[in-house]
Amino acid sequence: MNKWIVCITLCGLILQAQSQSLYVPRDVKKAFNNGTRSADGRPGKKYWQNSAIYNISITALPPDRNIKGTEQISYTNNSPDTLRNFVIKLIQNIHKPGVTRFSNAHDDYLTDGVHIDQVKENGQVRNVSPAQYRGTNMGLRLTKPLFPHETLQLAFDWHFQISLESGREGMIDSTTYFLAYFYPRVAVYDDYNGWDDLDHNDALEFYNDFNDYILNVKVPKNYIVWA
Incomplete structure (x- = not known):
């Protein structure tokens, strides 16, 4: 019984961890919101370089x-x-x-x-x-x-x-x-x-x-x- 409880607890923790989004630095998140960067690494639609x-x-x-x-x-x-x-x-x-x-x-x-x-x-x-x-x-x-x-x-x-x-x-x-x-x-x-x-x-x-x-x-x- 104890093994089943431990297993169920671990599965619950894994599912909870998967449901949480990864931390994104504030400046990078701002770039995502501005449309200059994208989460998949590609340039955003509003990307620019001087x-x-x-x-x-x-x-x-x-x-x-x-x-x-x-x-x-x-x-x-x-x-x-x-x-x-x-x-x-x-x-x-x-x-x-x-x-x-x-x-x-x-x-x-x-x-x-x-x-x-x-x-x-x-x-x-x-x-x-x-x-x-x-x-x-x-x-x-x-x-x-x-x-x-x-x-x-x-x-x-x-x-x-x-x-x-x-x-x-x-x-x-x-x-x-x-x-x-x-x-x-x-x-x-x-x-x-x-x-x-x-x-x-x-x-x-x-x-x-x-x-x-x-x-x-x-x-x-x-x-x-x-x-």
């Missing part, structure tokens, strides 16, 4: 460790939201002393990070302080809101020193550079979390929009570029 066109020019003149770059970004707001603040990713700042990192860094790994020489918003020069980009994110408040389905023109001039320690990127020897994450990039703005404002800690991978890129690389004569 996108950009990057036109980048960089100069690398080994053995000089200074990398210089300019870029123009044509960023389209495909979201239903009005964007007033932007987040710009400066991944090279992971080399700066004092930033949050997954592990300790050797002296050869450290640099001064990215130096932003100029920023333009729709052709107008913006005043940007180094205090705005101490870590791997830079905040940029627009002078004019970017409304849904509008396009913003951004331009950056910047420079940084390549790290002496090579890993994911860096200086392999005095004539061989491995460049990665070398340009200012607009962070992802998505339908369930807004801006991706998590700092890079040199341990995890990246979250990017699908963008188009035009890249020009200037190096000394007889050097080979592999991109």
Whole structure:
């Protein structure tokens, strides 16, 4: 008799558990309700992604460790939201002393990070302080809101020193550079979390929009570029 009671109790608990819905995080549930995501993993009927066109020019003149770059970004707001603040990713700042990192860094790994020489918003020069980009994110408040389905023109001039320690990127020897994450990039703005404002800690991978890129690389004569 006791075995039957235990069996019936277990069956009842299993049926009760099956009748309960799985927990869905609040931000994901909001995306379901907004129609941008669906529970089966497919994009919802109202799904969207923002996108950009990057036109980048960089100069690398080994053995000089200074990398210089300019870029123009044509960023389209495909979201239903009005964007007033932007987040710009400066991944090279992971080399700066004092930033949050997954592990300790050797002296050869450290640099001064990215130096932003100029920023333009729709052709107008913006005043940007180094205090705005101490870590791997830079905040940029627009002078004019970017409304849904509008396009913003951004331009950056910047420079940084390549790290002496090579890993994911860096200086392999005095004539061989491995460049990665070398340009200012607009962070992802998505339908369930807004801006991706998590700092890079040199341990995890990246979250990017699908963008188009035009890249020009200037190096000394007889050097080979592999991109």
